Amino acid sequence: xxxxxxxxxxxxxxxxxxxxxxxxxxxxxxxxxxxxxxxxxxxxxxxxxxxxxxxxxxxxxxxxxxxxxxxxxxxxxxxxxxxxxxxxxxxxxxxxxxxxxxxxxxxxxxxxxxxxxxxxxxxxxxxxxxxxxxxxxxxxxxxxxxxxxxxxxxxxxxxxxxxxxxxxxxxxxxxxxxxxxxxxxxxxxxxxxxxxxxxxxxxxxxxxxxxxxxxxxxxxxxxxxxxxxxxxxxxxxxxxxxxxxxxxxxxxxxxxxxxxxxxxxxxxxxxxxxxxxxx
Amino acid sequence: xxxxxxxxxxxxxxxxxxxxxxxxxxxxxxxxxxxxxxxxxxxxxxxxxxxxxxxxxxxxxxxxxxxxxxxxxxxxxxxxxxxxxxxxxxxxxxxxxxxxxxxxxxxxxxxxxxxxxxxxxxxxxxxxxxxxxxxxxxxxxxxxxxxxxxxxxxxxxxxxxxxxxxxxxxxxxxxxxxxxxxxxxxxxxxxxxxxxxxxxxxxxxxxxxxxxxxxxxxxxxxxxxxxxxxxxxxxxxxxxxxxxxxxxxxxxxxxxxxxxxxxxxxxxxxxxxxxxxxxxxxxxxxxxxxxxxxxxxxxxxxxxxxxxxxxxxxxxxxxxxxxxxxxxxxxxxxxxxxxxxxxxx
Numbered sequence: 001x002x003x004x005x006x007x008x009x010x011x012x013x014x015x016x017x018x019x020x021x022x023x024x025x026x027x028x029x030x031x032x033x034x035x036x037x038x039x040x041x042x043x044x045x046x047x048x049x050x051x052x053x054x055x056x057x058x059x060x061x062x063x064x065x066x067x068x069x070x071x072x073x074x075x076x077x078x079x080x081x082x083x084x085x086x087x088x089x090x091x092x093x094x095x096x097x098x099x100x101x102x103x104x105x106x107x108x109x110x111x112x113x114x115x116x117x118x119x120x121x122x123x124x125x126x127x128x129x130x131x132x133x134x135x136x137x138x139x140x141x142x143x144x145x146x147x148x149x150x151x152x153x154x155x156x157x158x159x160x161x162x163x164x165x166x167x168x169x170x171x172x173x174x175x176x177x178x179x180x181x182x183x184x185x186x187x188x189x190x191x192x193x194x195x196x197x198x199x200x201x202x203x204x205x206x207x208x209x210x211x212x213x214x215x216x217x218x219x220x221x222x223x224x225x226x227x228x229x230x231x232x233x234x235x236x237x238x239x240x241x242x243x244x245x246x247x248x249x250x251x252x253x254x255x256x257x258x259x260x261x262x263x264x265x266x267x268x269x270x271x272x273x274x275x276x277x278x279x
Numbered sequence: 280x281x282x283x284x285x286x287x288x289x290x291x292x293x294x295x296x297x298x299x300x301x302x303x304x305x306x307x308x309x310x311x312x313x314x315x316x317x318x319x320x321x322x323x324x325x326x327x328x329x330x331x332x333x334x335x336x337x338x339x340x341x342x343x344x345x346x347x348x349x350x351x352x353x354x355x356x357x358x359x360x361x362x363x364x365x366x367x368x369x370x371x372x373x374x375x376x377x378x379x380x381x382x383x384x385x386x387x388x389x390x391x392x393x394x395x396x397x398x399x400x401x402x403x404x405x406x407x408x409x410x411x412x413x414x415x416x417x418x419x420x421x422x423x424x425x426x427x428x429x430x431x432x433x434x435x436x437x438x439x440x441x442x443x444x445x446x447x448x449x450x451x452x453x454x455x456x457x458x459x460x461x462x463x464x465x466x467x468x469x470x471x472x473x474x475x476x477x478x479x480x481x482x483x484x485x486x487x488x489x490x491x492x493x494x495x496x497x498x499x500x501x502x503x504x505x506x507x508x509x510x511x512x513x514x515x516x517x518x519x520x521x522x523x524x525x526x527x528x529x530x531x532x533x534x535x536x537x538x539x540x541x542x543x544x545x546x547x548x549x550x551x552x553x554x555x556x557x558x559x560x561x562x563x564x565x566x567x568x569x570x571x572x573x574x575x576x577x578x579x580x581x582x583x584x585x586x587x588x589x590x591x592x593x594x595x596x597x598x599x600x601x602x603x604x605x606x607x608x609x610x611x612x613x614x615x616x617x618x619x620x621x622x623x624x
Contacts, residue, residue: 057481058452165569166337195336195508200552200565207562222481225555229563266486268511270553271538 011045012083012184012216013069013102018042019077020061020068038064039240041078044233046184049210051217053231053248055224055263061240062220066186069218070104071095083183100130103177107189109169113161119147119172120157126180133180146175150205167198174205178213186218191226203230224267228252236260298367298470298502299325299348299387305361306340306347306526315573317343317357319526325470330496330503332513332534334549335523338570341506344523345474349389350379366470384415388463392475394455398447404431404458405443411465430461434491453484457491464495471496472504477512489516510549514538519609522546525571525581528600532610542603542612544586544620580615588616588623 019042021035039061046052054062067073069080071090080088087098103126106112113122123146124139134142144154150171161169170190177185187206191199207230209215221227227234227248234251236244236259244257255261306318318340325331333341346352348364348371364371366387371379383389391397399407405427412423424443431439434457436450447455456476463471473492477485493516496503505513513520514534521531522545530543541547548566568585571577580598583589592615600611603618614620 057483167569195570196510196552197336197548197566198569200554200563201567203554204563204565223554224482225553229554262483266483267555268482268485268509268514270511270514270550270555271535272515273535 010047010084012048012050013046013218014081015045015065015069015078016043016080017078018065018068018075018080020064020073021076022073035076037240039068042235042237042240042242044235044242044245046216046218048183048216049214050233051210051219051231053227053234054218054220054237055222055227055234056237057222057263059239060237062222062237063188064240065237066104066188066218066220070099070102070186096129100126100133100180101182102184102186103180103182104186104188105170105173105177105190107192109166109173109193110161112173113169115161118158118160119143119152119164122161122172123147123157123176123179126176130180142179143175146178149178149209150175151201165198167194167201170194170202171205174202174209178209181213182215184216184218186220188220189222190219192221192223199226206230224252224264236263296326296328297324298327299504300365301344301348301362302365303362304344304347304359304364306343306352306357307360308353308357310356310574313574316576317526317573318347321362321523321526321528323521323528323531325502325504327469327502328496328500329519330505330513330517332517332520333504333506333523334508334510334513334520336508336549336570338525338573339523340526341508341523342474343526345389345472345504345506348472349383349387350376384411385466386468387470387472388466388468389472389474390456390459390463390476392478394452394459394479395447397459398455400447403444403446404450408443408458408461408465411462415466426465427461430465431458434458434461434464435487436461451484453480453488456480456484456488460488460491460495464499464501467499468501470502470504472506474506475508476505478507478509485512492516510538510553511555522549525573525576527581527613529582529614530610530612531600533607536607536610540606540610540621542606542610542617542621543582543614544588544616545582546612547620548585580613588614588619590616 018039020039021037023032024034024036025031026033042065044052054065056062068075075088079086082098082102120140120143123143127134127139143157147154147157152168152171191202194202219231231248234248235242238259244251244260255264302322304318304321308315308317321344323331333344335341347359359372405424408427408430409423412418412426428439428443431443436442436454436457477488480488505517507513517534520534520537521528524545530537530546537546538550541550551564552566554563566585571581577584579595580593583593598613598615600613602611
């Protein structure tokens with residue numbers, strides 16, 4: 001299902017005025033005695049083939065936004081629509097159908113793969129849940145194609161996750177997300193746990209997949225250099241509020257907000273002497 | 280003035296300001312799958328007032344180096360099987376562990392990556408920071424508490440007079456790391472080892488903690504070893520760096536020397552993998568393949584399967600650290616083909 005990136009095309013995902021609050025409950029009767037507002041009034045949209053980045057410090061609400069979009073936490077206000085349909089308060093059963101087109105890659109490649117399943121079963125699990133995408137007799141062949149696609153040796157499909165390195169496990173996670181042929185992949189700190197040399201391999205893979213399959217990414221990271229590299233547009237979050245939004249180029253070349261500037265100034269520079277010499 | 284293999288057993292070269300001199304250190308771990316050589320011939324010096332960065336990816340042996348110095352290797356699996364760790368003339372490897380512990384308590388201090396698991400959750404911060412004063416200097420409770428308060432102010436805990444009575448969970452990650460630093464510098468160590476001290480912290484907090492370490496060093500003149508996987512974090516603070524791969528130091532020299540003219544293809548690969556060194560939209564140039572399994576190291580240079588410069592000699596002969604013509608003194612790399620690597624860059 002290749003799609004070309006056309007500007008002005010209608011948005012794949014639209015988030016408007018999103019608010020998420022976690023309840024604070026009393027210790028005895030667990031009555032709701034207050035709210036801890038994690039995200040307030042966040043607006044953004046993702047077009048087909050586009051990568052939108054969420055960046056901010058821990059506690060800024062970036063993961064909460066991802067979890068609200070994919071339906072893991074209920075929003076307290078606002079509207080989320082995907083492929084033109086409102087998915088804000090769908091029932092779990094209806095949400096399941098939406099998730100076929102919206103997959104997630106998690107941060108920790110050690111914790112996010114079931115250690116008792118082989119790679120084949122991990123990748124095929126989505127087809128077991130969402131019937132009718134791939135018929136069971138084709139599962140093995142399709143798994144091998146996917147493994148080849150993400151740069152894993154297809155002969156290893158009967159191995160278990162512990163037999164793979166961190167970077168390879170993250171590739172398994174990406175293959176699992178691709179299995180359902182989604183249109184949007186949410187990458188929540190997907191490369192943060194990887195060594196730099198391997199991180200670069202996975203970032204290149206994500207870009208290749210996007211070019212070939214027309215995927216959109218919601219890319220979450222605390223690492224500004226990764227965000228700058230992979231994202232088309234970036235939202236900077238501070239304490240649950242978007243303080244600045246723009247294309248990656250605008251934002252990193254000419255930050256307007258005080259907080260964005262502070263964040264950028266703190267990013268370690270590999271060769272600080274070059275910066276000092278060219279003010 | 281660098282540590283090279285030639286300097287081994289050369290007592291005269293160990294001038295007074297060399298705090299710690301690690302010479303040809305070999306560490307092995309016994310695992311169910313066989314014996315793993317985690318460190319193989321690691322040598323470096325640290326002087327007073329100087330910061331050495333030890334850089335490498337996971338499994339390269341950088342943390343094992345710190346553990347070996349501090350006699351913290353997990354027992355009984357890990358053991359030092361060769362080499363020396365000379366601290367101001369004393370070989371720590373030959374000393375009994377109890378003596379090393381005593382030295383480490385007062386003269387060599389260490390800070391770890393995860394400050395929450397290094398602090399005891401059931402004691403007040405003040406009690407924990409005051410502990411070295413009570414245990415090592417025999418101070419009374421009241422006096423030790425006062426010294427702890429001073430330290431907390433020194434490392435920049437706001438409102439220290441009231442916060443000193445709080446428990447670890449009441450502090451943020453950056454504040455906890457400041458508390459760990461306060462405990463580490465309590466007895467004014469001559470050498471501070473930081474094992475990924477800022478990896479768990481946000482960028483803005485990371486910068487504050489690195490600045491704090493640099494300030495403390497300028498004030499006390501202590502030597503520092505900073506262990507990190509992030510080449511950017513240490514670039515501002517360290518003067519020298521050692522790049523580790525599969526248990527060996529593959530390149531060492533001044534930070535600028537290594538970063539501007541990397542002479543080992545692995546250092547070069549690490550530097551070009553950093554996204555910020557690449558223009559937006561440009562493809563990253565990662566190192567192909569993945570780090571080797573220490574149980575089955577490739578023959579010859581252990582980097583050769585991932586190396587774009589590898590030739591036949593790399594597959595058969597282990598390269599030694601050497602300094603070819605034209606490099607700044609002390610910049611050495613363990614590569615047969617450094618000249619080609621340099622002209623390519």
